Amino acid sequence: MPIKPVILCGGSGTRLWPESRENLPKQFIPLFSKKTLLDLTLERLSHLGEIITPIMTTNKNYGFMVRQSLAKSNLNSFLLLEPLKRNTAAIIYLAAKFSNEDDTLLIMPSDHFIPDIEYFGKTILQLSNVISNNHWITFGVNPTFPSTAYGYINIQNRVDIKNELSKVKAFIEKPTKNQAIKLINTGEYLWNSGIFMGKASFIIESFKAHAADIVKACDIAFEKSNIDFKTYEINFDLDSFKKIPSNSIDYAIMEKDSNILAYPYKGEWNDIGSWDSIALIDNKKTNKENIFELETCNNYIRNDKRLIATIGTKDLIIIDSDNSTLIIQKGQSEKVKDVVNHLSSNKLFNWNEHTFDFRPWGKFEILHDDKNCKVKKLTIDPKKRLSLQYHNRRSEHWLIIDGEAYIYLDKRISILKAGDSIDIPLRSHHFVENQGDLPLIIIETQLGDYFGEDDIIRLDDPHNR
Numbered sequence: 001m002p003i004k005p006v007i008l009c010g011g012s013g014t015r016l017w018p019e020s021r022e023n024l025p026k027q028f029i030p031l032f033s034k035k036t037l038l039d040l041t042l043e044r045l046s047h048l049g050e051i052i053t054p055i056m057t058t059n060k061n062y063g064f065m066v067r068q069s070l071a072k073s074n075l076n077s078f079l080l081l082e083p084l085k086r087n088t089a090a091i092i093y094l095a096a097k098f099s100n101e102d103d104t105l106l107i108m109p110s111d112h113f114i115p116d117i118e119y120f121g122k123t124i125l126q127l128s129n130v131i132s133n134n135h136w137i138t139f140g141v142n143p144t145f146p147s148t149a150y151g152y153i154n155i156q157n158r159v160d161i162k163n164e165l166s167k168v169k170a171f172i173e174k175p176t177k178n179q180a181i182k183l184i185n186t187g188e189y190l191w192n193s194g195i196f197m198g199k200a201s202f203i204i205e206s207f208k209a210h211a212a213d214i215v216k217a218c219d220i221a222f223e224k225s226n227i228d229f230k231t232y233e234i235n236f237d238l239d240s241f242k243k244i245p246s247n248s249i250d251y252a253i254m255e256k257d258s259n260i261l262a263y264p265y266k267g268e269w270n271d272i273g274s275w276d277s278i279a280l281i282d283n284k285k286t287n288k289e290n291i292f293e294l295e296t297c298n299n300y301i302r303n304d305k306r307l308i309a310t311i312g313t314k315d316l317i318i319i320d321s322d323n324s325t326l327i328i329q330k331g332q333s334e335k336v337k338d339v340v341n342h343l344s345s346n347k348l349f350n351w352n353e354h355t356f357d358f359r360p361w362g363k364f365e366i367l368h369d370d371k372n373c374k375v376k377k378l379t380i381d382p383k384k385r386l387s388l389q390y391h392n393r394r395s396e397h398w399l400i401i402d403g404e405a406y407i408y409l410d411k412r413i414s415i416l417k418a419g420d421s422i423d424i425p426l427r428s429h430h431f432v433e434n435q436g437d438l439p440l441i442i443i444e445t446q447l448g449d450y451f452g453e454d455d456i457i458r459l460d461d462p463h464n465r
Contacts, residue, residue: 004052004103006095007109018324019379027110038110042073047121064360074182079322083238084449089252101201106197135259137197140190146180151192168260221314274333360463374451380440385433394448396424403440406433
């Protein structure tokens with residue numbers, strides 16, 4: 001029976017700050033061998049045999065990054081684009097609604113690390129043959145230490161000896177250290193991996209039985225959705241999506257449904273929820289080119305560009321990323337979320353922004369920023385263009401560094417090459433396009449009293465933002 005993967009890639013990953021931030025969450029960061037967690041998730045699909053066209057769910061702002069990862073994997077996928085975050089329950093229900101009722105859905109996050117993809121695929125195929133219309137299958141992992149970062153699954157006696165399936169008695173939220181020790185000692189608990197399987201028809205009925213409020217709001221959003229069959233993109237009406245209750249699949253369904261079976265997954269699994277978890281996986285592979293350690297031991301150091309030197313330190317995690325550096329004692333990385341909460345509530349620095357940002361047309365990097373002037377380096381990918389736009393509070397000056405720029409400015413067309421420049425006056429309608437086959441690089445100098453993104457007034461947008 002073919003499997004239909006449903007991949008959840010809308011999370012923000014704040015526990016991996018400062019690398020993971022709102023504009024570039026952890027699933028899009030090249031953490032291992034220059035591959036992102038989403039890249040690695042898509043690689044696992046190649047070992048699932050024949051699959052039905054997957055469904056990817058993500059925030060509308062991340063859609064182009066998902067498309068880039070799909071292109072690298074040579075995959076097509078339906079893309080459910082959420083206009084705002086509503087946790088996992090609603091989007092799983094909507095994925096089931098956009099599926100055929102007999103489809104076997106494999107629901108999995110995009111930010112897990114599962115290195116043995118052949119064993120993973122074999123396990124999924126085995127269980128797809130026993131999935132029925134009257135139960136979920138959830139994947140548990142045998143705990144190896146009393147983790148406080150994972151939820152737990154309380155399992156009862158086996159109901160299917162051959163396939164090692166057990167009835168789920170209860171789901172337990174992330175426990176304290178003492179509680180986790182007690183749970184593990186009973187031998188009746190698995191870590192909750194957050195990976196599920198179920199028939200689309202059963203998933204819908206499960207929601208109707210336990211989350212009627214989510215079903216009602218999602219059905220309205222479903223009816224008002226817009227499907228673009230050329231791009232496989234599904235967009236939702238913002239007003240109806242706002243009315244959907246925000247809840248996780250665990251709270252909304254799993255803790256209430258009695259028809260759940262658990263499978264103890266035996267392969268290596270990690271949900272990459274903290275820097276400690278990455279240090280365990282990546283420590284032996286860390287690039288030491290820009291790292292010098294003197295009389296130190298058992299540190300995990302991850303740097304961007306700068307040289308890092310340590311003397312007499314041990315058991316530290318040091319993350320140097322762009323405009324922020326994090327230094328923590330190993331075993332304390334769960335507290336990163338407390339740092340993020342503090343930075344957010346006190347609005348300190350640009351804690352949630354990199355000095356660069358990826359866009360559907362390419363990338364920009366901030367070279368200078370003060371109250372009167374902002375300077376950016378724009379890299380515009382081949383055959384891409386920016387939106388037709390204007391600004392109320394700033395003018396711009398563009399200097400072409402490399403490539404050829406096709407520029408529209410108030411109904412006039414200019415073609416500029418390296419060394420050429422042009423002024424973009426206040427409130428002028430403009431866009432720039434790269435019609436060539438190589439990247440176009442522009443230094444953009446903004447002058448004014450405000451440089452926020454909300455001063456971009458788009459008149460048309462090829463990227464549908």
